[in-house]
Amino acid sequence: MNLDLSKINTSEILSARKIFFIGIGGIGISALAKMAISKGIEVSGVNDEESSKTLEPLRELGVEIIMSRGILDSLPEADLYVYSDAWLHRGPEVLQKAKDTGKLVLNYFQALGEFAKEYQVIAIAGTHGKTTTTAMVADILTEANLDPTVIVGSFIKKFDSNFRKGNGQYLVVEADEYNRHFLTLRPFLVVTTNIEADHLDYYKDFDDVKKAFDQLLSQSENKILDYSKYLEKVPKLSVPGEHNRLDAAAAFAVADFLGIPEETIKKSLAEFSGTWRRLEKRAETEKGTIIYDDYAHHPTEIMASLQALRELYPQGKKKITVLFQPHLYSRTKAFFNDFAKSFKGADRILLLPIYFAREDKDESISSEKLAEAIVREGGNSQAFSDFEQAEKAVKALNFGPKDIFVTMGAGEAYKVADKVFNLTQ
Numbered sequence: 001m002n003l004d005l006s007k008i009n010t011s012e013i014l015s016a017r018k019i020f021f022i023g024i025g026g027i028g029i030s031a032l033a034k035m036a037i038s039k040g041i042e043v044s045g046v047n048d049e050e051s052s053k054t055l056e057p058l059r060e061l062g063v064e065i066i067m068s069r070g071i072l073d074s075l076p077e078a079d080l081y082v083y084s085d086a087w088l089h090r091g092p093e094v095l096q097k098a099k100d101t102g103k104l105v106l107n108y109f110q111a112l113g114e115f116a117k118e119y120q121v122i123a124i125a126g127t128h129g130k131t132t133t134t135a136m137v138a139d140i141l142t143e144a145n146l147d148p149t150v151i152v153g154s155f156i157k158k159f160d161s162n163f164r165k166g167n168g169q170y171l172v173v174e175a176d177e178y179n180r181h182f183l184t185l186r187p188f189l190v191v192t193t194n195i196e197a198d199h200l201d202y203y204k205d206f207d208d209v210k211k212a213f214d215q216l217l218s219q220s221e222n223k224i225l226d227y228s229k230y231l232e233k234v235p236k237l238s239v240p241g242e243h244n245r246l247d248a249a250a251a252f253a254v255a256d257f258l259g260i261p262e263e264t265i266k267k268s269l270a271e272f273s274g275t276w277r278r279l280e281k282r283a284e285t286e287k288g289t290i291i292y293d294d295y296a297h298h299p300t301e302i303m304a305s306l307q308a309l310r311e312l313y314p315q316g317k318k319k320i321t322v323l324f325q326p327h328l329y330s331r332t333k334a335f336f337n338d339f340a341k342s343f344k345g346a347d348r349i350l351l352l353p354i355y356f357a358r359e360d361k362d363e364s365i366s367s368e369k370l371a372e373a374i375v376r377e378g379g380n381s382q383a384f385s386d387f388e389q390a391e392k393a394v395k396a397l398n399f400g401p402k403d404i405f406v407t408m409g410a411g412e413a414y415k416v417a418d419k420v421f422n423l424t425q
Contacts, residue, residue: 013104013114016079021045022094023084024065027162028176029108030054031151032082034163035115037061044076048090052424053276057161072097080104082111085179089359109176112151113184119149119171122254123185125216126193127177127209128301129247132239133193134174135275136251136268141170143268144260148172154295155276178202180212183219189257190216191224193250198298201330201359227253233262235270241279241308243301248272277414279305283423288401290318291417297327297410299338306345309404318404320345321397323390323416325352325409326370329362336365340373343381346406349374351383352390355411387416394420 021033024045033043034057046066047055055065066072071093075081081098085107088095098105106114124134131154138150139158147168153176155162175182175190178199195213197206217223230252234245248269255265274280277295284290296305302324309320322343326332332339332354343349351367367383374381384390394416399405407413417423 013080013106013111016041018042018044018076018078019080019082020076020078020098021082021084022091022098023047023087024058024063025049025051025054026084026086026108027054027153028112028151028174029082029084030058031153031161031163032108032112032115033058033063034061034161035149035151035165037063038163038165044078046072046075046091046094053155054162075101077101078103080106080111082106082108084108107181109179109181109184112173113186116171116173116185120169120188121185122148122170122172123175123182123187123190123216123220124173124193124250125175125177125182125190125213127196127198128298128304129193129243129250130174130176131275131295132244132278133191133247133250134172136248136272137254138164138172139272140251140255140260140265140268141168141172141258142166144255144258144264146170146258146260152275154278157273157275175216177209177212177216180215182216183212185216185219187216187220187222189222189224189254190220191227191250191254192217193247196298196300197334198331200334201328222257224250224253224257230256233266235266237269237272239272239274239279239308240311241304243304243308279308282417283421285399285421287399289399289403289405289421291421291423292404292406293414293417294406294408295410296408298331299335299342302339302342302408303344305406305408306343309406310345313404315345318402319347320404320406321348321350321399322346322406322408323350323352323394323413325411325413326354326367327410329354329356329359329365332370333362333365336370336373339370340377340379343374343379344377347380349379349381350390350393351381352409352411352413352416353384353386355409387412390416391419 025047135156141148147166148170149166150164230249234248371381371383
């Protein structure tokens with residue numbers, strides 16, 4: 001469903017009175033739906049599963065949401081249809097029905113790129129650290145009374161949302177490199193936190209990834225690539241880990257570029273409390289077990305998260321059990337050896353079946369094979385055939401006060417903790 005963006009009439013999109021969102025429960029697209037609502041646009045949508053964290057705030061805003069895993073007989077009338085990329089695989093028939101209406105059909109990133117043209121865009125790009133850096137920049141600009149509009153791929157704890165409506169000139173946005181989506185943006189300022197091989201189900205190789213970032217930089221007015229000199233200025237953070245200090249340095253660089261006073265930057269960073277699903281401390285049980293959830297789904301991110309946990313809970317004082325759900329067959333296969341070595345800080349690694357998301361099953365790779373590789377690297381690992389078996393195993397471990405339990409991955413590992421420990425999102 002490629003579309004020549006140069007032929008899109010931006011004013012026509014922004015004058016739309018009704019938008020129907022396909023896959024409205026996604027973390028990014030639900031933020032865009034909130035943005036549309038803030039502009040007085042009537043919003044409705046469809047989702048294939050319940051997701052209270054993203055859907056309930058929309059329902060509270062009066063959004064009618066159709067829950068359907070099958071083919072819809074018809075779609076509500078709208079001026080514009082916006083879809084999540086996941087629905088290219090989850091519901092291609094729904095996308096075809098949208099196209100059959102004769103109205104404009106855009107993916108989330110194309111629509112975001114059009115709405116973004118009203119602002120001076122501050123785009124946060126990079127293989128790792130985008131979400132946290134975006135949230136930190138948003139907090140700093142808010143603290144500095146610049147009143148930014150914000151779209152981020154998580155919920156920022158300070159305002160408990162993935163969207164913030166501002167009246168200022170800046171839009172702070174997380175810029176996703178997958179499928180070259182971030183090229184729909186024409187940023188006033190772009191910061192690149194880092195570049196590493198990832199999304200190799202789409203990109204040919206690391207050079208191809210770098211070319212995409214180069215193109216983003218070429219269409220930005222201003223660029224921040226090296227923020228290392230700001231690391232020494234970062235104050236003591238309440239969120240642990242060197243990766244968070246690096247993200248803070250990148251956010252510091254953005255704020256300094258915008259002329260925000262150093263004392264304001266440091267105050268905001270020192271008070272930064274994190275985001276949803278980024279090494280988020282969810283609960284402590286009556287027995288004293290501490291439960292975390294983390295979005296890490298790349299070997300580099302896993303190592304960074306475990307390093308941060310060991311910074312808080314040194315080896316020998318607490319046992320860390322990780323329940324990890326690999327995300328994508330292609331990623332697991334491409335970084336198989338790195339994944340096998342990435343759990344060194346954990347005492348026990350439990351694996352759920354691979355979250356296939358946008359891919360067909362690849363029989364040549366599995367969580368069972370990854371567990372075997374982790375064991376060969378000296379780890380204690382076990383794979384489960386489904387969530388029910390994992391839940392039974394976690395219950396049987398009888399965690400106590402010396403235990404840390406971490407659900408990890410971009411998929412749905414957190415649902416095991418929800419059931420076993422009676423948690424809510």
